[in-house]
Amino acid sequence: MECAGCTLIAFGVPFSMFVFTIAHHPFRIIIAMTSAFFWLISLLLSSLLWFAVVPLRNQLAFAVPFTVLFQEIFRYLFYRLIKKAEFALQKAQMQELTAKGMVFDRFAVAYASGYGFGLISGTFAIVNVLSDMTGPGTIGIFGHSPDFFIATAFLALCIILLNTFWGVIFYTSLDKDGIHRFIGPAIVVFTHMLFSCMTLLNRKSTPTYSISIVIGYVLLVGMVIYTLILRGFNINNIRQRLN
Numbered sequence: 001m002e003c004a005g006c007t008l009i010a011f012g013v014p015f016s017m018f019v020f021t022i023a024h025h026p027f028r029i030i031i032a033m034t035s036a037f038f039w040l041i042s043l044l045l046s047s048l049l050w051f052a053v054v055p056l057r058n059q060l061a062f063a064v065p066f067t068v069l070f071q072e073i074f075r076y077l078f079y080r081l082i083k084k085a086e087f088a089l090q091k092a093q094m095q096e097l098t099a100k101g102m103v104f105d106r107f108a109v110a111y112a113s114g115y116g117f118g119l120i121s122g123t124f125a126i127v128n129v130l131s132d133m134t135g136p137g138t139i140g141i142f143g144h145s146p147d148f149f150i151a152t153a154f155l156a157l158c159i160i161l162l163n164t165f166w167g168v169i170f171y172t173s174l175d176k177d178g179i180h181r182f183i184g185p186a187i188v189v190f191t192h193m194l195f196s197c198m199t200l201l202n203r204k205s206t207p208t209y210s211i212s213i214v215i216g217y218v219l220l221v222g223m224v225i226y227t228l229i230l231r232g233f234n235i236n237n238i239r240q241r242l243n
Helices: 002-022 026-052 060-091 094-099 106-133 148-174 180-203 209-230 235-242
Strands: none
Touching: 002 026, 002 106, 002 148, 026 060, 026 106, 060 106, 060 148, 060 180, 106 148, 148 180, 148 209, 180 209
């Protein structure tokens, strides 16, 4: 029951997002799966670096920052790939592409890309924990925190959603002119680094799961607000729509 509950906590919302916003659009599925592949390549390079630096293999504080940097580098490389694909699609016959559900929507592409990054990241973060939940035993029996499983589920959900909005912010910012072109990616890298390094606190003898979860979801709310700002939403627009 705990395994099923934590699985639904971590993947319930992302599954709903897939069903309602991605599953019916072949192009978005391709974008999500390709971005997930780019995330896997970044993980491979991070692993090679971790394997090469023998003295620091046991130091997660060394591995985590480089892992974040590799992920953001490959997020940018995927953006460059998407720009080339956009140019190619614009030269193709748009009526035929529309019939196949291959319409190029920049916002949808950024969303699907972030979703793919987030889904594979969250899966790697919790899949081993879920496998441990299926067997018999009682967590905390040797002095460990009994909140480990459920905290991991909420953190996995948080990183999936954060990556989704990071993707939108990153790509939307790069498509803009002026200061937003640089502020957006900088915010993404900074908040990604902050969230990832913050989870290192959970390795202490007395884990601070509540602090990690609260800060993580505060960051998520901040990313949602900044995404709305980039999309042109403001309080006046919301009031006008309500009226």
